[in-house]
Amino acid sequence: MNAVEIKDLYKSYENGKIKALNGVNLTVKDGEFVSIIGPSGSGKSTLLNMLGALDVPDSGSIEVAGQNLNNSKKLNEFRAEKIGFIFQLHNLIPNISVVENIEIPMYTQKLSSKEMRKKALKLLDDVGLKEKAKILPNKLSGGERQRVAIARALANDPSIILADEPTGSLDSKTSSKILRQLIELHESKKVTLIIVTHDMDVAKLANRVIEVLDGEIISAGDDSLINSKIDV
């Protein structure tokens, strides 16, 4: 099965004045690790938001983890069950503790509060922050917050992780630590990993580098574009 299948996806803003996605076609296989690169404003976040059903396209079809997102009425469920999000501005909830932040995605699972806590602490331990469980997020460094965001993204055992500049604001040491953790996960649990980055060194770690320019995929890191051109 494919993790992602996008066909002829268009998305514009401001009544069509801004064409953010301009006919995107993309397939990502189950368990693949791909990176998405491209200049600022080229449509990377828009594409990622579509994959996570955070925004709806103007036209085109989009299927993620076997679910057609066009006519699904269960997008909340889809997100809760299948997707792990890591945003650049790791949007942790400020007035609850680190461990409680990680428990949020678990509420859709049938776990007791004791089980949730156990699982959250294990996830925190995996990112090296078990001792920070009880404190508020604003007491953490940027890198530590990002690691909490990773732990939270994994709390629902997602089949796909969508990460928008997960290392954007971090120093190189913290950044490579976070990447190692994501890659470890991808390798051990066969999670599909899709990372948006402007850092070519980060992008090259992926199985495939997808290049976006002006709302179009100009290189998919394989021969899919060549084939699609032969087809027509």
Ligand SMILES: Nc1ncnc2c1ncn2[C@@H]1O[C@H](COP(=O)(O)OP(=O)(O)OP(=O)(O)O)[C@@H](O)[C@H]1O
């Ligand atoms: N909610 C919105 N309303 C209006 N325009 C938007 C909106 N979101 C994005 N855009 C525009 O759509 C285009 C694509 O934006 P997008 O955020 O996808 O770019 P990006 O590749 O992620 O850029 P960056 O590298 O700076 O994060 C840009 O021209 C942007 O200004």
Ligand SMILES: [Mg+2]
């Ligand atoms: Mg962006």
